[in-house]
Amino acid sequence: MAAAVLTTAIAACLLAPLLWPLDQSAVDLAGTRLAPSWAHLAGTDELGRDVAHRSLYGLRVSLLVGAVAALVATVIGGLVGAVAGTVGGRVDRVLMRIVDTIAALPHLLLGIFIVAMLRPSLGAVILSIGLTHWLSTARIVRSELLSLRTRPFIDAAVSGGASRIRVLTRHLLPHVLPRLALATTLMVPHAVWHETALSFLGLGLPPHLASIGNMINDGQRSLLTGAWWSSIVPGLVLVAVTLALAVLTDRWRDRLDPRVRAELNL
Amino acid sequence: MTASLPVSGPAPRTPIRRRRLAGAGRVIRRRALVAVPVLAATSMSMFALGAASPVDPAQQYAGAAAFTTSEENLAQIRDNWGVDDPLPVQYARWLGNLLCGDLGWSTSRHEPVADVLAARAGWTLLLVGVALALVLVASLLLGTLAAYRRGGWFDRGLRAVAYAVQSMPVFWIGLAAIAVFALSLGWLPAGGLTDVTATATDPADVARHLVLPVTVLAIAQAPWFVLFIRDAVADSLRDDHVLAARARGLPGRTVLFGHALRTALLPFLTLVGTHLPELVGGAVLVETVFSLPGLGAVTVQAALGSDFPLLAATTLATTVVVLTANLATDLAYAAADPRVRLDD
Numbered sequence: 130m131a132a133a134v135l136t137t138a139i140a141a142c143l144l145a146p147l148l149w150p151l152d153q154s155a156v157d158l159a160g161t162r163l164a165p166s167w168a169h170l171a172g173t174d175e176l177g178r179d180v181a182h183r184s185l186y187g188l189r190v191s192l193l194v195g196a197v198a199a200l201v202a203t204v205i206g207g208l209v210g211a212v213a214g215t216v217g218g219r220v221d222r223v224l225m226r227i228v229d230t231i232a233a234l235p236h237l238l239l240g241i242f243i244v245a246m247l248r249p250s251l252g253a254v255i256l257s258i259g260l261t262h263w264l265s266t267a268r269i270v271r272s273e274l275l276s277l278r279t280r281p282f283i284d285a286a287v288s289g290g291a292s293r294i295r296v297l298t299r300h301l302l303p304h305v306l307p308r309l310a311l312a313t314t315l316m317v318p319h320a321v322w323h324e325t326a327l328s329f330l331g332l333g334l335p336p337h338l339a340s341i342g343n344m345i346n347d348g349q350r351s352l353l354t355g356a357w358w359s360s361i362v363p364g365l366v367l368v369a370v371t372l373a374l375a376v377l378t379d380r381w382r383d384r385l386d387p388r389v390r391a392e393l394n395l
Numbered sequence: 396m397t398a399s400l401p402v403s404g405p406a407p408r409t410p411i412r413r414r415r416l417a418g419a420g421r422v423i424r425r426r427a428l429v430a431v432p433v434l435a436a437t438s439m440s441m442f443a444l445g446a447a448s449p450v451d452p453a454q455q456y457a458g459a460a461a462f463t464t465s466e467e468n469l470a471q472i473r474d475n476w477g478v479d480d481p482l483p484v485q486y487a488r489w490l491g492n493l494l495c496g497d498l499g500w501s502t503s504r505h506e507p508v509a510d511v512l513a514a515r516a517g518w519t520l521l522l523v524g525v526a527l528a529l530v531l532v533a534s535l536l537l538g539t540l541a542a543y544r545r546g547g548w549f550d551r552g553l554r555a556v557a558y559a560v561q562s563m564p565v566f567w568i569g570l571a572a573i574a575v576f577a578l579s580l581g582w583l584p585a586g587g588l589t590d591v592t593a594t595a596t597d598p599a600d601v602a603r604h605l606v607l608p609v610t611v612l613a614i615a616q617a618p619w620f621v622l623f624i625r626d627a628v629a630d631s632l633r634d635d636h637v638l639a640a641r642a643r644g645l646p647g648r649t650v651l652f653g654h655a656l657r658t659a660l661l662p663f664l665t666l667v668g669t670h671l672p673e674l675v676g677g678a679v680l681v682e683t684v685f686s687l688p689g690l691g692a693v694t695v696q697a698a699l700g701s702d703f704p705l706l707a708a709t710t711l712a713t714t715v716v717v718l719t720a721n722l723a724t725d726l727a728y729a730a731a732d733p734r735v736r737l738d739d
Binding site for chain 1: 433436437441444445558559561562563564566567570571573574578585669672673675676679680683684694695697698699701703706709710713714717718721
């Protein structure tokens with residue numbers, strides 16, 4: 130079920146420009162705020178644009194931004210975690226104290242601050258997500274490295290004369306990578322929510338770009354006049370996709386680590 | 396976090412009770428010492444980011460007049476404010492003013508930052524406080540009931556709903572709530588703190604306006620707490636002391652709430668502490684959706700206007716509140732669990 134939703138969504142996102150070519154800036158002032166019908170499955174917004182089509186395009190943008198931002202966060206977190214986990218000692222303590230501190234601050238406020246100071250733009254949004262979401266990855270990588278370091282095969286490699294870099298790249302990295310991939314995927318929904326929240330506040334992507342957050346923000350005015358679909362439908366699309374993503378990554382985690390069995394049977 | 400679990404033999408009852416918070420003073424002092432560098436680092440990075448910002452504070456101060464004001468006038472403003480001084484000098488001056496209680500001048504609202512904070516912090520605290528209380532009561536009740544019949548229809552339904560709500564953005568829930576309860580049914584107001592026609596803040600009117608925002612914030616935050624309590628109670632239902640209570644023939648309700656829930660409560664305190672930043676973020680969004688005059692809404696306006704003094708003040712104030720709350724959670728942990736001692 131979850132896999133079906135996600136596959137459909139990704140396929141629709143990829144094929145959208147081919148199947149339903151859409152001019153992002155086209156407005157139809159004769160048909161504004163139309164209720165859902167066969168011609169417009171999810172109605173039209175205050176500028177007469179089809180909500181269903183734009184939601185699809187918005188999902189493309191949101192997922193893309195989320196994925197890129199999650200990658201940025203993974204790179205930052207991976208580097209910090211790797212340094213903390215391999216160097217150890219005082220460096221490890223200082224780095225982890227920094228991680229704990231940033232984790233205690235409200236993410237959204239930090240994100241708002243970063244975007245506000247850099248002026249809202251695509252790069253600022255990605256940077257804001259990357260700089261606030263790397264903490265869990267750093268912790269995961271560090272703890273994984275700490276437990277791997279005591280394993281016999283690492284001792285064997287070190288006593289065999291392997292250099293620190295070689296041990297890290299040839300022996301430790303292959304064991305950490307599956308975890309890292311899982312952490313990145315788990316982060317995508319969070320990154321998407323963060324982007325959506327920023328866009329909703331008007332601090333995210335440029336307003337002409339159809340992203341889910343921008344659409345919900347634009348739809349707010351229509352919603353107050355009774356045209357609920359222009360805000361609710363894009364959000365519904367987002368909820369369906371992120372929920373499917375969360376369910377699938379939960380299964381994946383169970384397979385990777387059967388000891389921690391998350392009880393999720395939907 | 397700093398509290399530890401010592402392994403020690405049985406000790407006489409009364410001294411433990413009295414000494415439970417014995418090390419509190421030292422812990423508070425140690426935490427305060429850590430908090431100083433944290434706050435300094437936070438404010439310094441904020442300041443560096445603010446200095447890297449492409450916005451010219453002088454033009455911002457002048458507003459629309461910036462287009463007609465002469466370059467000399469703008470230079471005069473810059474000189475008066477010292478915004479062209481080296482960064483460390485500016486930081487030292489800002490910090491000095493901060494320590495003297497002068498938070499600066501909000502460039503987007505054209506009033507002192509301290510006034511903005513004083514007028515609005517109360518509403519945000521009210522919103523977050525009531526929502527948190529609601530979340531705690533609801534999650535303790537629902538989570539415990541779900542754990543009692545683990546795998547039953549109530550448990551499965553509750554978990555499905557919790558997972559679904561976890562993936563809903565809080566502002567989207569808010570808009571949906573406005574569409575249904577304010578616009579379709581007309582039961583509650585769609586936003587604001589008082590009626591448009593009201594001249595004074597009447598508590599009953601405010602309460603009616605806060606029902607939707609508080610409920611939405613509580614619902615959006617509840618899943619984490621409900622799922623946590625459910626797992627913790629389900630685990631502690633298998634503990635020996637719960638088994639013993641059952642064997643003594645105590646009624647189910649007493650065993651569930653008096654024995655199983657009580658042991659599950661301790662780690663719950665930590666969750667409350669670590670989840671506070673999320674709650675603050677949620678409050679920012681909820682205030683924006685429901686146009687409440689709280690700190691969150693003002694922060695967003697400041698961000699839209701690149702108003703550094705106001706943004707820095709709200710971010711720092713929130714940091715202080717969150718750090719204090721984390722400390723309070725740890726102290727509460729020690730007060731609740733006789734095994735946790737602060738003085739070692």
